[in-house]
Amino acid sequence: GAMLAAAGLQLRHALRAQWRASGPAFVGAAERSGPRALRARLAATATQEKNDQKQEQKQGKQAKPTVQEEALKITPRAEDYNQWYVDVIDRADLVDDAPVRGCKILRPAGFAIWENIQRLLDPKFKRLSVENAYFPLLIPVSFLAKEAAHVEGFATECAVVTHHRLRSVQVAGKNGETTSSVEVDPDSELADPYVVRPTSETVVWHMYGKWIKSYRDLPMRMNQWVNVMRWERRTKPFLRSAEFLWQEGHTAHATKEEAEAQAREILDVYVWLAQEQLGLPLFPGRKSDRERFAGADETYTIEALAQNGMAIQAGTSHFLGQNFAKAFDVQYQTEETGDFKYVWATSWGVSTRLIGATIMAHSDDTGLVLPPAVAAIQVVIVALFHKKAETQNAIFEAAKALRDTVEAQGIRVHVDDRVGLKPGLKYFEWERKGVPLRIELGARDLENGVGMAKRRTGGDKFQVSLSDAATEVPQALDSVRLALRERSEALKERLTTRIGSRAEFDARLEASEIGMMLVPWGGDSDDEEKLQEDTGVTLRCYPFEQDPLPEGQACPLTGKPARIWALFAKSY
């Protein structure tokens, strides 16, 4: 197995390299084709692919993987977790490298997940009277300096716009000929440079200063779905890239209480999304002083657990106090006395990072596993091959009828009616792409009025009645959601350790999967910093769920009296 896997990997890399080489001069016609085409072609011609569906069913198990299948293989988690993550994403065609440092392109399969996240969240925001708006991409550099803490956090690695024009130039070619090119026109330098927004608090609060004058203007709640940039040095698909997509909400309130409640209310929405819809193993809580957002008085967070026991900050909601109101002089006239008070603020966001957390929580060595709520295709109906044209047509018709029935329930369905492709390869492809539920439809199934269903989360195949598909398919999909939830709860259970002593803590650090360490914490920011320097572990949050602290409990890491339960972990 391992030898074959290694050979497969090598083959895959070789094929990819060939495929990526540009120009017909370097690659012969036979080799020159994309991986999709390549796979299909290899599959169609491979001689060891003779075992047909019938034989496969007889054996009652998947056929032994072929060399070609190995070429699409995913590095097992146990072998190399980080490579596994990259492989899963690559094999499901979610992203590709952009020709811009640290940026990824969201391919349709990847973007669809984000689109579905938007579809879930946006109505929730609107129900909370949040209105969508659009603030500018560029922010004057001087704005970033206005909020003292904020500048430290964000005015560093940014894309800076300094010029506004290109000019054509003639460049001497290799053979002495001249060709046209373009370059930055030095005469177009801007007096006041801009940064591409890393986040929009400064420009939002500049505008709120114009819009908010009276208690009647409050609360003001706006959100935008936009791209932002942070010039990250080390990137990882979905989890960290120079450009990414997110939503950022910004609210202003008359009272501290209302703003605090707003920040918590939004975090509840994030918990609903991440835990109920995406099924993530989730730890909602409050950030420590050191981990708080630059400019916030309080940061609430949802921390997700990856299968390798690392934490992922998957969304944050900030209570900003009056920091931005003061920095941008945003006051409102009160109803009661008519005098002026600074407003209270929140900001909050989730990004395409959520997709990374979802992949890390659910996917397996076969590939992507997507929660039904965000899967681009929730159900794939695989119409099986039949040599009799009449029967084949009946199968196709039944597949389309089933699709219509299921679609009418608001479910995203795809019919795979490709011919000349073995069922095993189809199954493998849809598994790799994370489709939550597969329904096979063959001649015998049709006779029995059923389809054979299989959940991406595992378990035996089971029958779905074609006549009751409108109720059975949604139920089956929901059972996938629940299976993911259960699996996540088990992961949380397995990878959360209550730390009673430094020795226990050190022992966890030696474990292959460190996980979340729940510590009766008594330290301060300096202690956190030292701990991170020594161990690489950070304080992820003070979980909202707090058991009572034992009387006289000392902090096992600092020796100081314990104040609060805190979660520590290594994080992405």
Next chain:
Amino acid sequence: GAMLAAAGLQLRHALRAQWRASGPAFVGAAERSGPRALRARLAATATQEKNDQKQEQKQGKQAKPTVQEEALKITPRAEDYNQWYVDVIDRADLVDDAPVRGCKILRPAGFAIWENIQRLLDPKFKRLSVENAYFPLLIPVSFLAKEAAHVEGFATECAVVTHHRLRSVQVAGKNGETTSSVEVDPDSELADPYVVRPTSETVVWHMYGKWIKSYRDLPMRMNQWVNVMRWERRTKPFLRSAEFLWQEGHTAHATKEEAEAQAREILDVYVWLAQEQLGLPLFPGRKSDRERFAGADETYTIEALAQNGMAIQAGTSHFLGQNFAKAFDVQYQTEETGDFKYVWATSWGVSTRLIGATIMAHSDDTGLVLPPAVAAIQVVIVALFHKKAETQNAIFEAAKALRDTVEAQGIRVHVDDRVGLKPGLKYFEWERKGVPLRIELGARDLENGVGMAKRRTGGDKFQVSLSDAATEVPQALDSVRLALRERSEALKERLTTRIGSRAEFDARLEASEIGMMLVPWGGDSDDEEKLQEDTGVTLRCYPFEQDPLPEGQACPLTGKPARIWALFAKSY
């Protein structure tokens, strides 16, 4: 009237100036409040506002406008069309100036229109098998030089990213103290600068070169909803700004015919949106060589007419031939022979410009008029005041019940139950904001089981049965859509002139509203250029609808034999 109007305008400007002045040091507490609050306060205290709803109904007409209402007044079109446009947008709170040169902020009321355009268009694209994706914001400068014609069109006025870091500096203040500031870190200069995308053909085609290898990969159809930037010198809200929102579609095809059909198919979708949904006075057609997109073989366009007789290019769909395929070496292996051929391409887009065209087509001297399809609020229910608490509550309850009924029909409804605000002011506000249908609900109406409805497009008030609201309200809304369509057709009729001679052409140029001039055209690009230099008029399109040209017809503008009917106009 004119005196009062002028006084009102002055007052409005003075109030706005006060309101915008920052800092309590310059503005006394009494004056310091937003226009919303200001209006409300003025309205509540003004003595000439004594005539109540009853009296208003007796008179059977709107009360004479007060000085306060004049302060919110909109410059009439006849007086100053361009100021009218700006006023309409301002009074409806659609946009505000961003602190970035040439950029506007889309406030919630403005963004909602775009959101509704997205909601209409996106499913249409998906039905045409177009998938959404996300390509990077930044484009390497060198990419722009790859397609010869494209570089001329786009590699000029761009936002250029040259650095990737800011640094903190200490700046000496006025009083000798030092304060922290930030500036561009000169050590962070990029070896290869980027531009903020003005359009994404180059990066899309770079990626298509990686993704397209075989006939099996075709057709490839992607779209993205994104922000783009072009460093425009002169800006106008919605119609021209440095940053704007749009969708850009990019497709690749095996054959020329398929690509050409795709470009036309998308234009049909744009016509559906602009003509049927937005009700614009529309001229779909083909661009001349001179007006074509930089890098296209053919550009299809929808040209909308403004009420002042100017044209607005409201959407384009390009057949790109093999230009980008060749520039980025995108070839596919054919099924038949296995050899390699360049693919055929299209690109197409509509932007927030559509909103500008919509305002210019429909709005009036009272303010914004929105087509129901894109109005944020389609129906406003104004619950009228009643001094008896019991009756007032019954009115509120009935308003909410009506809202629920109408909402259940998928209609966006708002209940205006503000107290202490005269009905006339409420009506005025919702008219200014372009709500297509208003339903008033008072005690007597309730007794009769009706609401009094009024279309934003004019006509008498009419009764809507509360029990049949589920059918009557959608019908009333659709009648607004039809009224806009009819009005647009009349505008087209009135402002389209068939030009038989140069004298007729010159006479049109002297008209206050030039409109569309249909010319039996025989000129070439040079003639177009000269015509534009002499008259400011450009060739908007060759309309798809072509009457037969009379035998031996000469072009009245060039004297050459006429080839085709062409539309000329001045344009935004």
